[in-house]
Amino acid sequence: MRPVNQKRNMATAEEYDAKDLAVLEGLDAVRKRPGMYIGTTDSQGLMHCLWEIIDNSVDEALAGFCDRIVVTLHTDGSITVADNGRGIPVDKEPKTGLSGVEVVMTKLHAGAKFGNSSYTAVGGLHGVGSSVVNALSSRLDVEVDRNGRTYRMEFHQGHPGVYEDADPDHPSPESKFVKTRKRRPTELREVGTVPSGTTGTRIRYWLDPEIFNSTAVFSYDQLIDRVRQTSFLVPGLHIVVVDESVPETGDASVDDLQETDDQQGLDDRRDADDPQHAAGPGHARVEEFLHTGGVVDFVDFLSKGDPVCDIWHIHGDDTYQEETQAVDENGDLHARMVERDCGVDIALRWTNDYETTIRSFVNVVSTPGGGTHVDGFLTALTRQVRKTVEANARRLKVNLKDSSTRIERDDVMTGLVAVVTVRIAEPQFQGQTKDVLGTAQVKPIVAKLTDRMFGELITGSKRGYKEQSSRVLEKIVGEMHARIQARKTKEVTRRKNALESASMPSKLSDCMPGNDDVAELFIVEGDSALGTAKAARNSGFQALLPIRGKILNVQKASVSQMLANKECGAIIQVVGAGSGATFDLSQARYNKIIMMTDADVDGAHIRILLLTLFYRYMRPLIEAGHVYAAVPPLHRIALTGKRRGEYIYTYSDDELASQLDRLRRERIGFDEDIQRYKGLGEMDADQLADTTMDPRTRMLRRIRMEDAEQASGIFSLLMGDEVPPRKAFIVKNADDFDRSKIDT
Template structure:
């Protein structure tokens, strides 16, 4: 038995070809779970997209087969099929079996690509139980097959349904390549089709394919490569037509997209074509940007999603924007050159260091919305860089610098005290509500690892900064035509966010009840509850002083606090952040809740378990509730999302019973309920006083009545405010509380006949 000290050359393992990939797959795809599974698909798609970036491809079809395999087809130039001089192998075999091999290491075939490491296709091949490739070039179709990265020939019992379990004959070393001619196509037809079955021996059982990730990635790519049509076909959903979607071909010399369904709901809208309940496509075909029926025979699937965009990053920002826009979409674009030392291959195949001049194209679109969330997507060529990198750094540095200059130049109008060092605009203030897409296109970008999360090419940062400084500087100062009013709104928002941040920091200093009771900064009109009951504490926001007096006598001061407001508070949907903070009622509510506001809101610091809006059961009371909800939605949204906001439901009528039941009362909450209860009392022979009390407001109740009907947890009724769909809620708030009156009027008129009392809280 060998000891640890016995260590010689016989203990060394030499992994040849793609064996290293199968031994250490994590080095190439990150993980062998769902993330790695999806990464393999990105590698194949990116190779097709690189053909589009080079100007040789305008259609890509991704087909999900019922057996779990995936086909990616493009109408690019096709992988070279001639012999590579150094290895003597066909270009197809070199690309799919040799690591760090391809046309992306030179400068001739590709200038800006996503898959640049030259390991993508070969790695996917190594990690696949089977991979088939077909190439259309020179008027012919060529085919080759692989098993776990090794070339050979499969013998399928049914060629129409290939399987990785079919018999496979491995090609012997130094034997002729297995690339074979299997058909003919027109001379104009070129392209590549790769179908692969990932190896279950490599990927763990938790690896799950994500259809939504695929759709998001495809949509993203269609924005980044304007004019590129990408179709996703899911064959797991039955077809409803007679023709099959199998490849990208030319029919009678004319181009035909493989997905025969040519209706595209994504063109110009950012949304894919989707199927209706009966399987028929409900999207609308644009007047342009689509081929005619003669060019592409129609074929309906239950799920065929197609993407085509022509507006680039501007369309992308429009798609990503949520909430009301503060400005139009601003576009920064241009190019510059830089010097970089790189290793180049000479005629003998040797590497030498050489200083080369690179071109850097920068394309940035941005917009501010009336929200506090930040959305920044960054890309190098078409590769997403979720970790950012030098391109994003240069953009944000220049963006913050130009905003600060503009604020200083307009300090008097914006009411900013430049002498106060604490009022300096920070990057977080600038980024609040910002939606931006930052893209650069460069040759041979330097990423951090094969997964390409962060761009590391240092020379890109000053180029992105210079272009942003020059172009955004003109926009934010209003010196560029048409930007003066927009830049004014943007600066007001950013300054408002600065004040909100400062106010939030001050507010968080008084977050717990004990400290709050000892602090003189709490609103004097707050009638707080006793400390120590945080898990059940309730804050009643009460309309009017008269109701406050009754509520004080009706409440349980152990856990119920009262904060009165005077009538209708500020409509914060129309107001800026600074206007909201300047409003006494809004400021008092935020201060009393004690968890901050906007992006700094911290739900764990909220001083009450329930926030209850207690207003009169009339139109004015409903309006006040809407105004309060708008404040909570805009600046304290987690309260609604976590279910901590409620509306009290006070009664409208009180029925006094007579006879044997004298001294008993029945409360009703609507006119219909009143009529129904009165009819029931008459049928049951129960007497009641005809002088039925109609409450016009909370102040008309005495303390016992208010406690029994509205405040006592044992007998009251509360309506919880829920927000199950934030985007839909945002749209409704914008519609009902925003600046535009005509859409609100149209909404009221169109829904007047669809009244449902059960949907309102009175």
């Protein structure tokens, strides 16, 4: 062992003195460690910079000083964000002697959001947004309209100076840049005049390729989603997105776009191909957003599936005490207790879907990780539902003596669509990316308000809500029973126990185990077709499950009704992966689910009913591409003469006519008595195998999500509870009626 007091011989290599300490001043620290401020330097960080600039303009709207924001995507990759707010202050900041513009753009943790006078509820909290974007940009230009004048400043990688652009109309970060000397205050340049009372800020920036990696890609769809979301959260704020990269169309410029104060927000996305909405040269794609209904409109936009109830609105405010650091008149920070206002605005509804959609926000900042506001909302929601179910246990057929029949949060959240927002000053987030709200005092305020207002709604004590609350409670109780049933049957849904399990439907003709990666389940219409299919299948990997006629219309049925239906229950049980929120794709016993029905109107009806079942309760099967429709032929043409014994199958009347014309032209003989299949049972086993079941010769139609969504929508219209939309559809399409399409 080396002695403790042994002298080192490498002292020069291990010297550690003050000269070895690196001091990064100003924005250099941001460029050295950008991940500390924007999370990553990939696409996520790229978009985060844009959010920081947009949020500053939105904060002006929240404060009541801005009602219009224009985001322009330039062809050179730069982005401009313009607003008609108060404009960044242009006078001197007393402590630094710099203009307000330079302080905001170059000093970390500087801005009006640390005080209590200019902003009470903001999205940009930490005072680093603009300065961080400036530091990470190869160039940033800012223009401010105030006092009847337009002021301008330019920056290169966060440092102030002046660009000498050869063409001022086409600025570039490659232009010559003259940097302002250190310790010399930079004066704002007056570059023009504006009408008295006109104010606003315009920031254009080019993100630095030296900072962001090569995989960073700007997402237009993310921008549109974020802008739309903001327009919901700030009613009356008009936001315009201009994309110059789309080819030129139209004859109006973006400046000619007029605000539509009476717009209700339903037509929030305008198509560039519509000449009424097209913008002028260089501004072909213009999308405008303006909503006045707030979170209620937001929930309506997010809702998918048929609504179980109207949109319920919970809103109010309260106060709480919080200790915070405040700056005194000497510029020193001291802790003191302050009273905060907390505004709560929540909208929610249940649909017959099984997915949960909850969007949460603090001010206008999205909190995808939730936080104390969401915890308070869900805690009170679950508590009130439990109390109401227990009070109505007999009507809802809930056995309170059974300890397993207890409403859980997952039951309440199934099919729930909600937007939860709070507005507070200086919220505490977890990290600069602001994913989770941490302000503890918000939870009891949201919970208390939800307890009171939601309690009145779910108990039906508020006028006009009794019927709605009954439907909501029935849905939640149905989800509870479905969860309990799924837990009880989970083990028997696995393939290794399938053949031994007595609970598998006796009518299932299963395939041999061990072929999970190629196993196919044919859902067959009728017993007669089942007999033929048994002889036609390859039992090594093809299973058969017959259904008797049309299954339950799950569009109108509750979860408990669906599970109680023999046909629906058998399909879910045989697939073996559960249903609804508990569906686990990895547990599915078959690689392909194939709907094999007759090629007629009844067969199409059955396919839609089956497809609605899969879409509502086993959607991941469709999303992963595991659901198919068999394509059996409609006709068989028997050839004669030298080609006797050969057959041609056709799948539509048009194809039949085309084939007959071809045979006549080519003088190929055929039996004039064309066989038309009324059902799968009319085929013999060889014909069914060749045309519909044998993977080497058959044709399948894969069901896509858009197919399922369209079928669900049409089925909801034609078979749902709402009569007026169905009547309007029939009247509108009466002229398109084609008698030849009816199977007679």
